[in-house]
Amino acid sequence: xxxxxxxxxxxxxxxxxxxxxxxxxxxxxxxxxxxxxxxxxxxxxxxxxxxxxxxxxxxxxxxxxxxxxxxxxxxxxxxxxxxxxxxxxxxxxxxxxxx
Numbered sequence: 001x002x003x004x005x006x007x008x009x010x011x012x013x014x015x016x017x018x019x020x021x022x023x024x025x026x027x028x029x030x031x032x033x034x035x036x037x038x039x040x041x042x043x044x045x046x047x048x049x050x051x052x053x054x055x056x057x058x059x060x061x062x063x064x065x066x067x068x069x070x071x072x073x074x075x076x077x078x079x080x081x082x083x084x085x086x087x088x089x090x091x092x093x094x095x096x097x098x099x
Contacts, residue, residue, distance in 0.1 A: 014038060014046055037089065039096075054090040057081055 015036055022034055035053065039046070058078035066072055084090040 014042065014044070014048065018048065049092050051089045051092050052087055054081065054084040054088040057090065 015038070018034070018036055027034070057080060059081055060076055060078035063075045063077065064072060065075055081090055083094040
């Protein structure tokens, strides 16, 4: 189990590098918010990949069902998207072949 102290120390360097770059150079056109994801096993020298967010993380479907009294209702469910177009966060994770 990782302590908060260890977590903070291990994440400060990559996050600091990104924050300094963003503050110095500004955000790209059309970007209002930065979202930083750090893998559990990332190191200080981890490669940084800048991606956009995937539009969806679930392939959703809607099932029309009936409750025990015969009243109709819909259940929304779906499977996780396993890959997306290049340049998205989901595609970057897919390319890492994370399990």
